[in-house]
Structures are given as C-alpha cells and as structure tokens.
Amino acid sequence: MADSVLVSVSRTTGSVPREVGAWMAVTADGFTGTVGGGHLEFDAIARARRALEGDALEAEVRYPLGPSLGQCCGGVVWLAFERISADEDLATRLPRPPQRPVALFGAGHVGDAIAHIARDLPLDLHWIDSREGQFPDEPPAYGWRQEVSNPAADAVDDLAPGSAVLIMSHNHAEDFDIVAACLRRQRERGDLAFIGMIGSRTKWASFRQRLEARGFHQDDLARVVCPIGVPGVAGKQPAVIAVAVLAQILSLVPTPASA
Template sequence: MTSSGAFLHHLREALKKAPACLVTVQQTEGSTPRERGAWMAVAADAVVGTIGGGHVEFQAIAEARRRLAGGPGAAVLRYALGPSLGQCCGGVMHLRYEQVTQADAAALVARLTPRQVPVALFGGGHVGQALARVLAPLPFALTWIDSRDGVFPPDVAPGVACEHSDPVQAAVPGLAPGSRVLIMSFSHAEDLDVVAACLRRQRERGDLPFIGLIGSRSKWATFRHRLHERGFAEAELAQVTCPIGVPGIAGKAPEVIAVAVAAQLLQTLPPDGNERA
C-alpha cells in the first residue's frame, strides 16, 4: 500500500468516528515543504496526512480545530513561510479548509487518490524482491514479471500485480503506456530479450520513458554489440540506462541497490510527484 493509500484508509476510519476538517495545499509560491494537492485531515483528537510539518502545519491544525468547534473563516488562507512562522523556506502556501463527514468519504477517496505511475519489474531475484518492497509505498503501480513458477514471495505488498510470462519478453507489448521498465532477470539471455522487446516497442509507440538494465558497464558493452547485430541503431540504444541507480552509491547489497534504483525512478517524475495522464 502506498503512503497515500494508507492515509486514505486512515481517513475513512477517522470519519466513521467524527467529522474532520480537510486542509489541502491549493497553491504554492517559491520554496515550500509540500506540493500542490498535499493534504491532511484534522479531527478533534487525530491528524491524518501531512502538509509538510513545522510551524505552518501546527498553525493549520489549530485553525482546523477552531473551525471544527464552529469558528468561521475564509475557505482559503495564505501562509508566508518566513520569520513570523518561525520558518525560513521563503515561499508561500495557500491552504484550503473544508469540513468533511463520513458521507463524504467515498468522494474524498476518489478525489485525493493520486495517479500512480506504472513500473514493470522483470525479475524475481534478491534485488527484484528488495525493489518490490521499496517501491510499495511510493507513487508507482508495480507489475512484477518473471518466467519462473513459484518465484514470487507469499507476502507481496497489496497492489503489486505478479505476472508469469514465458517467454518473459512476451509481456512487453502489454505493458501500460508510460511504464518505467526495470530489467534484472536470472538470465543474461532473458535480459537481452527483454531489452530488445522494449526497443522494438519504442520503435512502434515510443511510450516507455525509462528502460533500466541492471549490470556493469562491461555487461552493457556486450549487450550493445549484440543489439547492434539485431539491427538496433545507436540512437535506439541510447534509450537504455545501464548501470541503473543514482550515482555515488557504492553498496551492492540488494536493499542498497533497490533504494538507489527507486531514487532514480523518482527522478523521472514531474516536480509534484504525480504524472498526469
């Protein structure tokens, strides 16, 4: 479950007990701790979600509870993140306040659920399993693909779609448009076939913004030669990232690689973290 999914679950549970005041970042200017669309729901004795913490959140919680107690106020308030708030971000947040009840729960979930960016992960080995765990709370919809039976663990996170495909590259044409692809199967031959399938799809549709292959520079040099032999041009090969992971992280433990790769995927998202359709 993503962090947003967990917050929405807690919101529904909180609204079963009492009304709340929903505080949403409607607009930002300059440097701010959260982006437009971030939210928190404030009840008399609980807070679900966050608009960035610090004194601005402290003031927003107090304002929300004042309204829950019957106090009036404009729908949107402006907060300058400067000395008067004890913060030095320098930006401005415009916060919208609205009271919500259990009757609003379904509509709120629909409205607040962010669009998740599709990720296709080829390979159920140690790094693949670490990546599946790291990606679970992030704004990605993960499809996990392997050619072997029984490779996926029994405790896969909710929302992760596990898919058996033999041959494994046969899954590539059916990937969701906009998928970020990560290739780390148990076999270099399978890896090569998946990369080739992704490049063929790029020729036809050009809708895979990131194709990442686990491995060393020497592995990629070998793959480049073999892909050239299959008829792929240099410009096409430039669409493949290998090695994967943000630079500067030297560790090779599966969990370390997973964090580095997840960070690289996050870099492919727009500034507010949520890709539009």
C-alpha cells in the first residue's frame, strides 16, 4: 500500500453535493470514494497529490460552491485532509455517515440480493437465518452481523433499537412467528422503525386472521407492511425486489443516528 490522503466532508451549509462524513482516499496515481465530483473534487485531488509530493497539507479547506468553482449548488463545503501512511489501516480511519440498523430475516435469493446491494448503503445489517450454511462465503461488510438463530424469531428480542425489520424466511410458518415476535416487541418497547414482510396481499390476509386470533389488535397489525417495496416497481427478479425494498427503507426518516 502507498501513502494516501484521506479527504472527508467535515462541515456543510446550504445546498451541497454530499453529506458530512462522505470521503475519498487519494494516492499518487488513483483515488477511491467521492466527495461530490466536479471542480470541488478535482481541486481536492490536486491538493492531496501536491501534499503527497511534499507540499504542506492544510487540515481543513473551505469551498464555496458558486461561480468560482463552476458548481451551481450554492452552498459551502469544508473538506478535511489527513495524510495516511502506507502502514496504517485506512478502513479504521474512515468517517461513517449515520447508519440505520436493518434486521434481515432470510438468506434466500431475495435476502442475498438485498445484502449485496446494502453493502454500498448507509445501513448496519443484522442478517439472520435459521439454517446453517446459508450465508455467502465472503466476509460481511463493515459493521454487519450474521447470525444463525433456530428458531429465527428468538433473535427479535436482541435487535438494535430503531431497526427496520425485513421478513423473508424460507417458509411461511417461520415468517409468521417472526412477525408475531416483532409485534410483541412493539407492544412492550415500541422501538422498531419498520416491520415489512415479503409476500402477497393474500398471504397477509391469512396472517392477519391468525394474528387476530392470537390477540393482536388492528393498531398492532397496522404496523406491518406487506407486500414490501416502493409502489410501482414491477418485476419479481430478486434484484428488482431488493431495489424496491431498500428504497423503501432509505425513505424512512429520520435515521436513528441523526434524529
């Protein structure tokens, strides 16, 4: 590994292209990440590379996004610059934007698609399945947790407060038990941000009757979203469903860490 300069958005005012915590790592011949593109990023890369060649490095630089930079956002961005030596672990130095906890029950085709797309999103994933050997072989993303829980519903009590729960296990009986456990937790703590289940309206109608028979009321059942996914997205391919579901999760406001 070569020396690099870590560039991150430290402060903002007004309309800006990226949020506080966005970052890029610049080396002498490349870079990864982005702080917003355009002339802002061009200047940041040039400044970082001059520092790698021996120039002094300012800790923070103010960038008004107006005519002088040729960007029409109109706000102001402060970029922080930090030199990282080749023997340091860059991953431990990266700033992190607010992360929403997501509990994903099920490591089938759709669950796997959600997990792969979620790697690039501001989400902390707690991925649960009742079966051994269902998770992919590659290491989980930073901050992720993978858990085998049999029965899966037993994991509900330990979910992070503010979690958005996605239920898509390998059978309907398990889905039902997870939904019931989530509703019991909502009665006791009221701290789950979202409870969504994959399936048809017919599946949910059947579940509603059974949940009512177990003593859950209309106010309880109104907390469950089924089918999940933003409306209007057609297609049943796992990746299509995953995009629709994650868009729905990202639309939840505010995120717990920024509330």
